Amino acid sequence: MNIKDQTGYMLLFVGMDWHKGLSPEQTQKVSEDWMAWFKRLNEQGKAVAGHPLGFEGKSVSGKNRTVTDGPFAEAKEAIGGYFMLDVATMDEAVAIAQQCPGLPFGAKVEVRPVLAECPLKPENKIDEALVGAK
Amino acid sequence: MNALEMSNNGYLLLFHSGEWWKDLGREELQKYLAQSNAWLEKLMTTGQAKGGQALARTGTIISGKNGRTVTDGPFAESKEVIGGYLLLDVGTFEEAVAIAKTAPMIALGTSVEVRPLTNECPSQARLAKLIREEQLATA
Numbered sequence: 001m002n003i004k005d006q007t008g009y010m011l012l013f014v015g016m017d018w019h020k021g022l023s024p025e026q027t028q029k030v031s032e033d034w035m036a037w038f039k040r041l042n043e044q045g046k047a048v049a050g051h052p053l054g055f056e057g058k059s060v061s062g063k064n065r066t067v068t069d070g071p072f073a074e075a076k077e078a079i080g081g082y083f084m085l086d087v088a089t090m091d092e093a094v095a096i097a098q099q100c101p102g103l104p105f106g107a108k109v110e111v112r113p114v115l116a117e118c119p120l121k122p123e124n125k126i127d128e129a130l131v132g133a134k
Numbered sequence: 135m136n137a138l139e140m141s142n143n144g145y146l147l148l149f150h151s152g153e154w155w156k157d158l159g160r161e162e163l164q165k166y167l168a169q170s171n172a173w174l175e176k177l178m179t180t181g182q183a184k185g186g187q188a189l190a191r192t193g194t195i196i197s198g199k200n201g202r203t204v205t206d207g208p209f210a211e212s213k214e215v216i217g218g219y220l221l222l223d224v225g226t227f228e229e230a231v232a233i234a235k236t237a238p239m240i241a242l243g244t245s246v247e248v249r250p251l252t253n254e255c256p257s258q259a260r261l262a263k264l265i266r267e268e269q270l271a272t273a
Binding site: 010012014019024027028051052053054055056057058059060061062063065067079082090094097098099100103104107108109110111112113114115 | 144146148187188189190192193194195196197198199200201202204216219227231234235237240241244245246247248249250251252253254260261265
């Protein structure tokens with residue numbers, strides 16, 4: 001798959017503290033369920049890519065392009081991973097998101113449509129559309 | 135490119151931004167878009183970037199025990215949301231941060247989050263580490 005041409009939906013898993021309060025066995029069970037869920041979606045061709053993200057992170061921002069440690073103020077707002085879904089409708093993407101094994105423990109799932117044409121490409125004329133929308 | 139086939143060494147750049155284009159005129163916007171495009175094309179050509187996409191400023195947030203709570207976007211104008219991502223296939227965190235620092239979008243207020251991709255759940259990895267430490271302490 002050329003990820004550049006993918007037009008589906010991105011699931012962003014919000015919250016990296018869902019395991020707090022769970023026993024090691026419970027944590028392991030949820031993790032395994034999560035990986036199995038991805039594997040199943042991948043075999044069905046519905047999830048075309050996905051990764052957990054490591055706890056560590058950096059953030060670059062500001063005029064001086066300052067690098068700060070840890071992109072997140074709170075673990076519960078941190079992105080813990082993502083899936084790229086190759087499904088046709090928002091409803092289908094939402095239905096998949098609702099199966100997330102982390103939900104009962106406080107994780108949230110952000111479902112975002114991927115733009116078919118990257119707006120960063122001037123030849124796509126999206127810049128004109130943006131100016132027009134002003 | 136299939137992100138699944140990527141080595142464990144990959145990094146994900148997440149672009150957090152508001153509606154940066156709102157205050158730009160046509161010329162400035164076009165200049166900036168060309169700059170950003172050149173930046174992306176260069177990274178794709180060198181193979182440092184494996185793919186990236188923009189996300190619409192609409193979306194849905196699912197939460198609650200059985201995923202019953204569904205909150206719809208679009209997101210407020212001023213709200214910082216993840217407006218796009220870029221997958222980097224580079225060997226070190228330093229290299230990923232160095233690339234992030236050159237992103238033209240930063241000049242317009244975007245902040246770039248750099249995160250390592252892993253192939254195992256970070257919670258599970260941390261748990262395994264804690265168990266190892268415990269075992270060492272009691273050994």
